[in-house]
Amino acid sequence: MASQDGGDRADFGCVACCAEDAAVAQAHHRSPDGVRPERMIRDDSHFIVSVQRCGLCSQAFVSVFTEYIDWVASQDAQYRTVLPITDAEADDLMAGRLSPHRAGALGHGRRHLQSDWPSDAEEPSVYWDSGVFEVREGH
Template sequence: MGSQDGSDRAGFGCVACCAEDTAVALAHHHNRDGVRFENMIRDDSHFIVSVQRCGLCSQAFVSVFTEYVDWVASQDAQYRTVLPITDAEADDLVAGRLSPHQVGALGHGRRHLQSDWPSGAEEPSVYWKSGVFGVSEGH
């Protein structure tokens, strides 16, 4: 567990939504009064992209959820990436000027909260990751 002073937030968010401790950050993102839904960008059964906002500091985030159906064991793999974005980037997503598939490029030089729950795992692995990431639709 890292510090909770927010020293690695790179100018984004507060000590709750971008807490160094992933358990603190995840709890804030899952709390209805923590990070709130703002706009749905894409809502398919296996691919959900939305803009969310921290209730404490108003930091905008793009949340990308992808699920891959496990037709054999019925343990669908689920992946979620939560990336802090600027208000202008949030506006571009909502207006359609920025595609959901392009948000991974915004990760360059930014830290994002990653939750990986592959098929067969008993619980997700949650960690901070930096850099560009791929965005793909599930199936």
């Protein structure tokens, strides 16, 4: 089971959902038996926030997806951040006590899985990042 103290620790999750190789972790997050949605927090066409759980270790994650429409070339930029969170943080998000716009503040001191696909890129870059991340709605 993952650490639940919310501190500056890297021991969230298991070797599948928090694999050292970001591409391996992303593959697990996308697999049908990997990380599953638990509750949708926001589901707009260009801004999606959900709480998810690993099917192997029950680690909770907040997933933030943002898309920006490219009105010129129709190559919409897409960004996804997946951050491991404590059960208490998951409860706060699901109960509305924590705004999805504040989810990035949970990332202080924690690594998060990042997928960036700007309009001019052939494919997304997937990597682990750390620190606070900005949560903005797409358009």
